Amino acid sequence: MRSMASARTTSARPKLGLRERKKIQTRQAIRRAAYRLFTEQGYDATPVDRIAEAADVSPSTVFRYFPTKEDIVLSDEYDDVLLAALRDRPLDEPPVASLRRVLLDLFRQFAGDERREMLVRLTLIRQVPGLRARMSESMSRTGALLAEVLAERSDRSPEDFEVRVVVGAVLGVLQEALFHCADQGAAEDSALAAMEESIDRAMDMLSRGLPL
Amino acid sequence: MRSMASARTTSARPKLGLRERKKIQTRQAIRRAAYRLFTEQGYDATPVDRIAEAADVSPSTVFRYFPTKEDIVLSDEYDDVLLAALRDRPLDEPPVASLRRVLLDLFRQFAGDERREMLVRLTLIRQVPGLRARMSESMSRTGALLAEVLAERSDRSPEDFEVRVVVGAVLGVLQEALFHCADQGAAEDSALAAMEESIDRAMDMLSRGLPL
DNA sequence: ACATCTTTTGAGAGTTACTGTCATTTGACG
């Protein structure tokens, strides 16, 4: 019935069995229904049962696809992209520079539909404390992965303190930039551009040192 | 029945009515019972009902004192101390330096009992994902408060981007330092000392810039 | 086209973290 948006996300192989295709469909159906209900009536006000109903699946199925209600909003597949991109940076590039590039590239890759969805997600996360909390955690989980790659690239132990500090700082700053944008510009397109700029500025501050 | 530990925490006024004293007592009773059960059988494995039982209060009462189970582990009163201390720093001191001082002073003030409790808390937080998540959030909440004070001190708007970036970086780094220590040294006293040093090093990196 | 095997789904029962209400208890105070 619908086939537009999945083209780029399903980039891997067009050779998918009916089973796999259906899985992707249900996943999207659940997410769409959820986003719609969340924006209409609010996150807390929409029980999972109603989402299931709207997506025309059983509650069990919803929980099979998303272990928690929060995951419906939070789960994404950017980690792998990020890690791969980081590995591709030249080895002599300073880590903060690499991180900056990789993050900015990621944001720029978002197509129109993805952008709009991203804004919905961000405002939801902004408003619901539970989502904020879990997002911070998933970011620091991503951070641990990034730190591993960085450590590997500079021949350090995976738990090297300095690497972790760098990543911690970058992510702390990133989150701040993200929320800063979500705060001001719920205003469509400009918001994303502003976000890129914010990230850029923040990273500059980090590599120059924080005098302020 | 018990009155030893509350001496320093109750520093404000010894003029407490029986009511207030009992409130403090129950609060401590609940927390102690919870910590004991958590370390004995694990956080997820101990329902609130059992905590209530062990603390000899009703489940309702537990929820009255701690809105969520997570709050039993996470709630503390350091924010006010931190903010007050930050306000007391000389105005010409660079913000990162102020933050460093204020944070280190806080850690140094901890007495023996408080230190041990702190370690229990940290390892719990480390192990339980839900606690990790909510801790990140409460830290960024604290961050917002710190940012306000810093902005005020340098005549900026409370949402000033640079201030938020600075605070974001400092807190990101702080969390990393905290977890780093909790990771390695569950080893009693040395852990806290190591923590102070970690914070110190991390802050140094921040103000010098992140070249690595 | 059919039989079989595997994966996905739905139904239902159970647990637990909360929320709200209301009657009872208990410290505060004149």
Added chain:
DNA sequence: CGTCAAATGACAGTAACTCTCAAAAGATGT
């Protein structure tokens, strides 16, 4: 000691999960 306000406990209800098991549906070989 009586009265008022605050703290407590008992209870009912909701919603997010978890587990189990049987039915439905896609994959696979003949």
